[in-house]
Amino acid sequence: MGSFTPSRLRLWLRSLEDRGLSAGYRRGIFAHVSTVFSAAVEDRVIRVNPCRARSVRAPRLEPRKVKPWPAGRIRAVQSELPERYRALVNVAAGCGLRQGEAFGLAVEDVDFLGGVVHVVRQVKLLRLHRPVFAPPKGGKERDIPLPESVAFALAKHLKRYPAVRITLPWKTLDGPPVTASLIFTGPMGLALDRNRFNDREWRPALRAAGVETGRDSGMHALRHFYASVLLDAGESIKAVSEYLGHHDPGFTLRTYTHLMPSSGKRTRAAVDGVFPFTTARTRPRRVLSPLTCG
Structure with missing residues (x-):
């Protein structure tokens, strides 16, 4: 075990890449090897895990290019959902909330007058599909x-389906009870279960709207739509990252850089706004000296 130095691991990783193995497959192999070395460290067989050396890096996954849904597809899927769930689409596509965050959205989190949504919790399923309230992904609360x-869609929804006070444990099944007036609940007045919702409501709506079900057709597609709309409108990567709740603007840039509009037109307009536009007609005439006149 002690013979595996960082340099040897780097050569091994390069050999895996040269064999044409995918980044995802190589990353999985690396994770298993690192786990073995971690166990050896805990058993005091070796002092350190060579996989955690600064010069050894796990294979990096190639980011998949996100293809945002067109607005027409979103409206088609929304129209096929039961009415009590249609405003979920407005929240996810219009504010970029994750599915669990939309399920955990409470009336007290929405500032209708100030025009702000406070994302402070999500509904999360733990073992045996038991729900709890938990912080947003990464523990990062945010304002959107x-x-x-x-706001109009939420007000209309609440008029027909009033919020329900739901009490769930916080973070763990034996955590302290927390109560919130959830905007979206099931017909029995319970917090929404993502597995049940996806199986019984979301996927049937996709099929009815003629949308193929699969990896890229979950509610997360609505977040991609939200990001694409903001970027197309010229919003900054930093702002989009904050609104989506990403841990790093660099991740947002890598995920959505191909959706950013070309800056060429904006650059030309910016420069033309600073320097006066001149043509041949507006150039000063050459004044000829009598000495140069024939």
């Missing part, structure tokens, strides 16, 4: 601008 169209 509330568009008027989303």
Whole structure:
């Protein structure tokens, strides 16, 4: 075990790449090897895990290019959902909330007058599909601008389906009880279960709208739509990252850089706005000296 130095691991990783193995497969192999070395460290067979050396890096996954849904597809899927769940689409596509965050959205989190949504919790399933309240992914709370169209959809929804006070344990099954007036609940007044919702509501709506079900057709597609709309409108990567709740703007840039509009037109307009535009007609005439006149 002690013979595996960082340099030897780097050569091994390079050999895996030269064999044409995918980045995902190589990353899985590396994770298993690192686990073995971690166990050896705990058993005091070796002092350190060579996989954690600074010069040894896990194979990096190639980011998949996100293909945002067109607005027409979103409206088609929304129209096929039961009415009590249609405003979920407005929240996810209009504010970029994750599915669990939309399920955990409470009336007290929405500032209708100030135009802000406070994302402070999600509904999370633990073992045996038992729900708990938990912080948003990464423990990062955030504030998101509330568009008027989303505010109107939420107000209309609450008028027909009033919020329900739900009490769930916080973070763990034996955690302290927390109560929130959830905007979206099931017909029995319970917090939404993502597995049941996806199986009984979301996928049937996809099929009815003629959308192929698969990896890229979950509610997460609505977050991609939200990001694409903001970037197309010229919003900064930093702002989009904050609104989506990403841990790093660099991750947002890597995920959505291909959706950013070309800056060429904006650059030309910016420069033309600073320097006066001149043509041949506006150039000063050459004044000829009598000495140069024939």
